[in-house]
Amino acid sequence: MTHTPPKAILLDIEGTTSSIxxxxxxxxxxxxxxxxxxxxxxxxxxxxxxxxxxxxxxxxxxxxxxxxxxxxxxxxxxxxxxxxxxxxDGELKGHVYPDTPEALRRWTAAGLMVSIYSSGSIAAQKLIFGHSIAGDLTPFLSGYFDTTTGPKRDSDSYTRIVDALDLAPSELLFVSDMAAEVDAAHEAGLQALLIDREGGPADIHSLAEVLP
Incomplete structure (x- = not known):
């Protein structure tokens, strides 16, 4: 689905790794x-x-x-x-789709760096993945970005993320269920895929379709 193999993957949460x-x-x-x-x-x-x-x-x-x-x-x-x-307290457990932990393990085993970019705070992101229904997934994640980086529909935000990860824009692949976010990432020079887990028009319908 991409032109050149990326060195890192950037994931949205809601609708991408986890249920809205x-x-x-x-x-x-x-x-x-x-x-x-x-x-x-x-x-x-x-x-x-x-x-x-x-x-x-x-x-x-x-x-x-x-x-x-x-x-x-x-x-x-x-x-x-x-x-x-x-x-x-154990009252909350972070939801992740079954293909999410499988994808995280596959990508990290292949040497890819995986980061999260969500409108939820970095602390909240770490909680979802650290206390997920699939166990602690934070060992597979190397970076977290939230609204303090900038709006997710603003291309400048993705430029800041690329700079923070010390990558060229084309070396980072962003996956989101929001077309406007995918468009903003494309505008910043990133590779980007639109995911629709309900089977609607999109680039992919599962993280199992992303890389190797």
């Missing part, structure tokens, strides 16, 4: 239920995050952002902290 429903049906509701309690019980941790939230009632704003699926960095940071407790 897991985030919408489990992670977001869990964060929503525990947000006010977490803020009240952890004021020193929460204060600098709340300071980045506009309005007189930052907790209400954060709850509204959850409902709107806003990609705001303060929200993603706080969600990650709340989810960390859920994973540690």
């Amino acid at each position: 429903r897991f985030v919408a049906d489990e992670l977001f509701p869990y964060a929503r239920r525990h947000l006010a309690e977490f803020v009240a019980n952890n004021p020193e941790v929460a204060a600098p995050i709340l300071a980045q939230v506009p309005g007189d009632d930052p907790v209400a704003t954060l709850l509204a952002w959850i409902d709107e699926d806003r990609k705001e960095t303060p929200l993603k940071t706080l969600q990650g902290l709340i989810w960390a407790r859920g994973y540690a």
Whole structure:
């Protein structure tokens, strides 16, 4: 599916490695239920995050952002902290599709570096893969990028990732279920594949189709 063999792979999470429903049906509701309690019980941790939230009632704003699926960095940071407790308590397990751990093992065995780029915070990314239903998958991942790098539909974000990984753009393959993200990666000179796990129009329908 690609012109030249890449040296590294960059993966989206929702709809790519993991079910969108897991985030919408489990992670977001869990964060929503525990947000006010977490803020009240952890004021020193929460204060600098709340300071980045506009309005007189930052907790209400954060709850509204959850409902709107806003990609705001303060929200993603706080969600990650709340989810960390859920994973540690065993209440949460990160969903991954069956082909995800298989692909991670295959790519790393072939000498490819694998990184994640998601709108969820880096901490949240590490939790999903570190406490996945397939076990700890973090040994197969060498890099994590989130909204602090830039919007996923902005080509400059992919240029920053390439620079951070010390690669030429054409040496990095990005896989996502969002066409606008794939287009942005292409614009930055990356190789990129659109995945649709429901069988719709796309480059691939499974990570099993990606490389060797």
